[in-house]
Amino acid sequence: MELVMALAIGALTACGVWLMLRPRTYQVIMGLCLLSYGVNLFIFSMGRLSVDSEPVLTPGLEATLMQYDDPMPQALVLTAIVIGFAMTALFLVVLLAQRGFFGNDHVDGQGDAE
Numbered sequence: 001m002e003l004v005m006a007l008a009i010g011a012l013t014a015c016g017v018w019l020m021l022r023p024r025t026y027q028v029i030m031g032l033c034l035l036s037y038g039v040n041l042f043i044f045s046m047g048r049l050s051v052d053s054e055p056v057l058t059p060g061l062e063a064t065l066m067q068y069d070d071p072m073p074q075a076l077v078l079t080a081i082v083i084g085f086a087m088t089a090l091f092l093v094v095l096l097a098q099r100g101f102f103g104n105d106h107v108d109g110q111g112d113a114e
Contacts, residue, residue, distance in 0.1 A: 005045050012038030025105045029091045036084045040077045047073035
């Protein structure tokens with residue numbers, strides 16, 4: 001399970017960085033989204049993923065993090081997902097405005113050399 005999580009985090013981060021280095025605005029926005037997904041997955045995995053673990057306190061067990069998953073990273077990721085969705089919508093509006101003003105979607109505002 002750890003290997004799959006590490007590969008998924010690495011692939012999302014690598015694809016996100018590669019897309020952020022592209023000259024088009026839409027590709028940069030998609031790169032930021034993939035990078036944020038990789039970071040969210042990393043933060044989520046820091047809360048110790050476990051299978052068949054009790055979600056609430058049970059009588060007779062000591063209340064330590066060895067028996068339970070940490071809910072703080074899950075709450076942070078949920079907040080980051082909501083904020084990331086709003087930022088993506090804002091970036092797409094800026095992309096459309098830039099395309100309307102300049103007639104292209106290059107990051108520097110200049111078209112291809114023709």
